[in-house]
Amino acid sequence: MPDSTIVVGAGAVGLGCAYALAKRGQRVTVIDRDPVGDKASYGNACALALTDCMPLSTPGIWRSAPGWLLDPLGPLSIRPSQLPSLVPWFWRFLRQATMAKVEACAAAQLQLNGRVWQDFEPFLQAIGYADRVQKKGMLKLYKNRQSFARSPLEWRLKRQQGFQIELIEREQLRAMEPAVSSSKQFAVFHPQWQIVDDPEQLLACWRDWLQSQGVTFVSDEVQALLSDGGHIVGLQGAKKKYSARQVIVAAGAWSAALSQSVGERCLLTSERGYNTTIAEPGIEVQHMLMFAEEQFVATPMGQGLRIGGAAEFAGLQAAPNYQRSRALLTLAKRFLPELGGGQGHMWMGHRPSTPDSLPVLGPSKKSQGLAYAFGHGHMGLTQSITSGELVVEALLSGNGAHLAPFSISRFDQ
Numbered sequence: 001m002p003d004s005t006i007v008v009g010a011g012a013v014g015l016g017c018a019y020a021l022a023k024r025g026q027r028v029t030v031i032d033r034d035p036v037g038d039k040a041s042y043g044n045a046c047a048l049a050l051t052d053c054m055p056l057s058t059p060g061i062w063r064s065a066p067g068w069l070l071d072p073l074g075p076l077s078i079r080p081s082q083l084p085s086l087v088p089w090f091w092r093f094l095r096q097a098t099m100a101k102v103e104a105c106a107a108a109q110l111q112l113n114g115r116v117w118q119d120f121e122p123f124l125q126a127i128g129y130a131d132r133v134q135k136k137g138m139l140k141l142y143k144n145r146q147s148f149a150r151s152p153l154e155w156r157l158k159r160q161q162g163f164q165i166e167l168i169e170r171e172q173l174r175a176m177e178p179a180v181s182s183s184k185q186f187a188v189f190h191p192q193w194q195i196v197d198d199p200e201q202l203l204a205c206w207r208d209w210l211q212s213q214g215v216t217f218v219s220d221e222v223q224a225l226l227s228d229g230g231h232i233v234g235l236q237g238a239k240k241k242y243s244a245r246q247v248i249v250a251a252g253a254w255s256a257a258l259s260q261s262v263g264e265r266c267l268l269t270s271e272r273g274y275n276t277t278i279a280e281p282g283i284e285v286q287h288m289l290m291f292a293e294e295q296f297v298a299t300p301m302g303q304g305l306r307i308g309g310a311a312e313f314a315g316l317q318a319a320p321n322y323q324r325s326r327a328l329l330t331l332a333k334r335f336l337p338e339l340g341g342g343q344g345h346m347w348m349g350h351r352p353s354t355p356d357s358l359p360v361l362g363p364s365k366k367s368q369g370l371a372y373a374f375g376h377g378h379m380g381l382t383q384s385i386t387s388g389e390l391v392v393e394a395l396l397s398g399n400g401a402h403l404a405p406f407s408i409s410r411f412d413q
């Protein structure tokens with residue numbers, strides 16, 4: 001194992017790093033407390049969200065957040081017991097809400113997303129999953145055209161990037177998605193979005209491929225990174241100590257404790273998301289649907305129709321509050337009136353979220369041989385392969401200059 005690069009975390013981002021290393025002929029060990037178990041990457045909304053670029057913190061968030069918090073069907077909730085520990089995160093989040101910072105974040109996000117499909121397509125071919133990812137596209141649904149016109153920044157940024165989007169009027173929307181109620185009268189079609197048939201099965205296929213390339217998976221809980229003389233030397237696990245000259249931390253929402261163990265602070269929190277998958281919804285949905293005002297999505301995927309969203313700030317330990325899933329289903333029935341299929345299967349996952357909605361990518365400033373790949377928030381499935389490529393390139397070349405917007409040192413300011 002000393003010659004092997006250790007990746008901590010077997011979610012999509014850790015597996016993306018392992019893929020990039022294995023492709024380059026490197027020996028790789030992935031350590032995860034539960035490599036095949038539940039994680040954010042396992043039950044998400046299945047989207048390769050190629051045109052998504054807007055950070056969560058935008059000018060005007062001050063006005064919207066109180067209403068969301070008060071609405072039991074609203075997209076945002078915060079457990080009061082978590083508030084003290086969340087103050088630094090939210091303070092930074094609110095300071096991000098300026099036009100200049102939003103533009104800078106969107107540009108950085110598009111730096112990644114601009115190459116996602118170029119990276120993802122050959123990966124899907126390599127692991128044998130290409131025919132289970134479909135270019136269904138995403139329809140962002142609005143109450144009416146006026147409501148769409150209230151978010152000009154998002155559309156200006158997307159148009160500047162040359163993204164092809166199509167404005168869909170009422171009649172065309174009815175023809176495209178007859179199951180959607182007439183309370184949605186306008187939509188924007190994003191033909192680029194790809195839908196993964198089933199993220200759980202994608203991960204299984206990905207792990208099998210990595211194992212076939214000699215990647216080793218170890219079940220252990222990593223307690224600390226071990227650094228000596230400014231160079232990473234290994235990890236302390238719950239079961240044993242591991243030696244390594246190269247380590248990538250890709251431990252999702254749990255990564256901050258590990259970076260902290262070598263003295264690197266970052267602002268990372270769990271933004272818990274919920275969904276319900278209905279095996280037999282009794283309606284046909286052709287595209288992924290995003291309900292713009294209510295902020296939830298419905299994805300037609302292998303297991304049925306997956307309805308999800310919500311941002312719950314309740315930390316890593318608290319039990320899931322499936323009332324959030326039920327609230328999303330109630331909301332969905334408002335806009336998909338024929339939706340049937342009972343209560344479905346409910347799920348919660350920890351999105352690893354930073355206040356600027358950008359991931360932490362690139363080399364550590366404190367310990368040579370150490371790199372970070374976490375904090376992907378709503379975009380971890382989409383950006384997994386690209387992040388793996390960029391982080392591994394930076395780790396192996398020792399040059400992370402191109403990853404400056406994503407550096408962990410941005411949290412020093």
Ligand SMILES: Cc1cc2nc3c(=O)[nH]c(=O)nc-3n(C[C@H](O)[C@H](O)[C@H](O)COP(=O)(O)OP(=O)(O)OC[C@H]3O[C@@H](n4cnc5c(N)ncnc54)[C@H](O)[C@@H]3O)c2cc1C
Nearest residue numbers: 009011013033041044045047222252273349379380381382
């Ligand atoms: C409801 C919902 C819907 C979403 N929809 C989408 C979508 O449509 N498209 C998209 O791109 N993204 C989506 N996301 C976001 C995406 O799922 C996440 O960004 C992504 O899965 C994060 O991947 P990860 O590998 O960083 O973390 P995870 O998948 O959480 O994996 C982290 C792994 O690290 C392991 N680990 C942590 N700490 C330790 C430790 N100390 N020792 C050992 N192992 C450790 C954990 O066991 C876990 O297996 C969604 C998220 C949610 C919750």
